[in-house]
Amino acid sequence: EEETGRAELLRSTVVGRHAHLAAALSVAALANLVLGLLLALGLGGLGIDGVDAGGSLLYGAAHAAVGLVFAGVAAVTAQLTAHARGATGTALAVIGAAYVLRAAGDSGENGALSWLSPIGWAQRTYVYVGDDWWPLLLCLALAAGCAATGFALSTRRDVGAGIRPQKPGRPVASPALGTPLGLALRLHRGMLAGFGAGLFLMGAMYGSILGQAEDMLKDIDQLQEALERIGGTGIAEAFASMVMVVVAVVAAVYVVMAALRARAEETAGRAEPLLATGLSRGRWAGSHLAVAMGGGTLALLVAGLGFGIAGAASTGDGVLVPRLVGAALAYAPALWVTVGVAAVLFGWLPRASAAAWIVPVYAFVVGYLGQILRFPDWMNNLSPFGHVPRLPAADLDWTPLLVLTLVAAGLVWLGLAGLRRRDLETK
Template sequence: MTATTAEAPAPTAPATVGDTLAGTRTLMRFALRRDRIRLPVWILALFLGTLSTANSYKTLYADPEDRANVVSTMDSPAGLAMSGPRHYLDDYNFGSMLGHQMIGFMAVLVGLMSVLIITRHTRAEEETGRAELVRSTAVGRHAHLAAALSVAVLANLVLALLLALGLSGMGLEGVDTAGSLLYGLTHAAVGIVFAAVAAITAQVTAHTRGASGTALAVIGVAFVLRAAGDSGSSGALSWLSPIGWVQRTYVFVDNRWWPLLLCAALAVACAATGFVLSTRRDVGAGLRPEKLGRPVASEALGTPFGFALRLHRGMLAGFGAGLFVMGAMYGSILGDAEDMLKDIDQIQEALDRIGGASVAESFASMVMVVITVVAAVYVVMAALRPRSEETAGRAEPLLSTGLSRTRWVGGHLAVAMSGGTLVLLLAGLGFGVSGAASAGDGALFPKLVGAALAYAPALWVTVGVAVVLFGWFPRASAAAWIVPVYAFVVGYLGQLLQFPDWMNDLSPFGHVPRLPAADMSWTPMLLLTLVAAGLVWLGLEGFRRRDLETK
């Protein structure tokens, strides 16, 4: 008889930094491959939008007198809250005008791009189960986050380089090479900061939308702090915001580089915090524990509408609050609209074409297009939620019960349409209260609320377009984003650039009466509602007939 002695396993060496980052380069290349269309579209849109704005300054503010008039109207709390710190107004050439009016606005868009990059390649990978599968191979614990941050940094640096090259070659007064490089780097700096913030929020919650929503809320708080600080006398609150930091580079005025060091320090600290927090949770889980549900679901949750509302409530609340604040900010400058715009011939021509009893009403009609486009972004996201549920494999178990396809999609569409109407109402309330107060005209309040609600049928048509694509051409569902983008380009920029009327007629928003400047007309409202109903029916019919994408 022989005895066998089992040897004790050798102690496992602690993971090294190289081990935890193993596979980062491969995951980075894979992420770039997946975003080969999405990232170029983002970068080119931000780049071309900046260049077209800078080029328009030569037309809108050709004479020094025009720029002097802008300075006198911008030098108010409302004007500074919408733009940036007062120091830019000391020498208001085309360069300082670009830094003053564009950095704060572009920082929000660059931050949005960066947040979506991080959550798409970290939390979304875990939520779908792909991260667990990939990490079962020779991939380190921190590889996904490191790759996502690398892609975000690369995207922001490419944007910075394009902006530097593009602006320096335009030959605008006050726009030099050093200032153009600094202008580009301000975008990269603030984008990287918010990417690092998303690296933290991706560890907190187990859901992609929650991680994105929390990071976007941080961007909103940063913008509000910047606006509050710039509109005050001391500007102290602006120093609590990375958007305020990059604006205080005073690009094309003083060209101060050191505020970018604050952004770099904050980005490193947030990114390091994200890596540390990722070691304190399981794959697929978040640091915030999931709340225990009730033993028995409420009656509302047992209905398609109630269940869809539960899924959409976070995004609905975020857009509602954001549009209320946006409306209030635009309303705060409504009383100064006539003084701000009286010497800008191109805008005056656009306002004259709109009509209206006063400049405030005409300007409100123009601004309402911007507010409505943001609301259209919400309805497209909400209307495409069934597509994401289908591709994630969550629709199949629901539809295997007694729930019909029509009722399931109908619940999401009902939330999209009613939610879109609600965010319009909130925007109108913010615009109406603030606008009536700034203009000293209480009669503006009901007019502005009604002007916002008048766009509801156009939003319903947007939902209809999204559901038609989802029902008949699911792989092309993202084409629904063409509707809000086209509405902004033609409905807002087209007024300034004098696009032909037939281009505006191709957008559902182009058929809405331009309240409060124009008179109300119910015929286009009824027709838009009928078109929306027809599109929804057509989309539901297509979804009923096609195969469900299964996992």
């Protein structure tokens, strides 16, 4: 709202200086409360033994409480930088750090690390077992503290600016910035570096427990059944195949954000002066799509490296490094299809571009949760990620990968054709 100038326009009227942040936090709080209530009602109505109404209500409340914490975190990061993308990236980094701390505490002998994460606090409610409500008080206290800090920091900066001063640029642009691809790389490099580092750490974290996967999961019947359906020569291979879905979905989050960057440039009015030159629409949008596809592939590569190196150290099997790198890269065509979906929406239905988020969300629900909850196969087949061979447990099949690549190419071509035909949103 500040980047577009709408916040300054509204604040020139009889509106308090904290109105925008208060409204944003109110919407976030309401969304989390509704989500928590839906989770409680949904679980409570399943009729499963041991899943009682009180535990279901605590389960929903725990999710809502964690959501409130990170809404408060976003209230702080929004004050630090002048750009929404930087604030979002910083907040996502905090979420990633909280996830890693929780996972490291749960997988290691020292569980104290889990107490450094609000996600770990929510887990300490022991839903359906102990039903402890008190850890949620920690979440609410941290959420209130972060929100108060955000309000305080907002009084120390100007509208449209951030607490952290912007670094002055070079007096003369590099030759690479004179090309569409060079400019796109410059715009995407921060987000790509953040996702790359995060996925490497995520892969390394999962790889570090690969050697203990069988002992960790032996008492969880539903996961054991899901891993048996995946196949492979052992639990470690099946577990790695299941984790690869999560890694691929996180990479898909990046490619959707990167593919929709062209839409953000258009709505902000920065695309119009570029396209007023000799630059064609296809080269301009194609550069963003190329960075999204190449960056997503690179993110999978570093995730596979982290997974493989840590997995080899955990199991003592050095062959895991190339195998897990290959398993991660096998999802690249599915990422390219995700970029293609975003390109079609951007080219033909720009106002519906946000619908591209359905692809990674659906892939996680049916590809990861569906294995545990036994969703029918046809639901998994609706996702491009459902057609990727489940390496390293399964054998490599090139046919679906080639088909996905051709589908991705067709979708990108269709999206660019739509962009050439429609009017550009101007300011």
